[in-house]
Amino acid sequence: MNVFQMRDKLKARLKHLDVEFKFDREEETLRIVRIDNHKGVTIKLNAIVAKYEEQKEKIIDEICYYVEEAIAQMGDEVINNVEDIQIMPVIRATSFDKETKEGHAFVLTEHTAETNIYYALDLGKSYRLIDENMLQTLNLTAQQVKEMSLFNVRKL
Structure with a gap:
């Protein structure tokens, strides 16, 4: 299997999504938007092709699952009820991004010299890091988010 065949196979498996596919021949990547x-x-298609040699259809199933979940979570859904949300702390290295690609700062607390604590909205199968923009949407303060996450950790 080559990258072109892999591209076509993934496009066929993901055609049910409301997305555009952009193939970069030089980088051998497929952008799904x-x-x-x-x-x-x-x-990165070349990495998937290499794994395909040993895992066959299993790797394609796995990639399709992750793409479907990621695309679904990237929707601009509105969270209306604060009582229904679950916020959890997430530890990341200090080298992790401090803001979203759109430029909104993540809500974070310094933890150790090597780590920061970010706060995430639990979405069941995935999570979304909370940024300043989401704070306004949720009508919460950073302090409230931190307290909610600590309360939720204690419940575990």
């Missing part, structure tokens, strides 16, 4: 808000994911 939502049509409504132009957010998306980029897949």
Whole structure:
């Protein structure tokens, strides 16, 4: 299997999504972008082709699952009820991005010299890091988010 065949196979498996596919021949990547808000994911096809040799269809199933989940979570859904959300702390290295690609700062607390604590909205199968923009949407302060996350950790 080559990258062109892999591209075609992935496009066929993901055609049910409301997305655009952009293939970069030089980088051997496939960019899958939502049509409504132009957010998306980029897949390195040569890495998948290498794994395909040993895992066959299993790797394609796995990639399709992750792409479908990521594309679904990139929707601009509105969270209306604060009582229904679950916020959890997430530890990341200090080298992790401090803001979203759109330039909104993540809500974070310094933890150690090597780590920071970010705060994430639990979405079931995935999570979304909370940024300043989401704070306004949720009508919460950074302090409230931190307290909610600590309360949720204690419940575990």
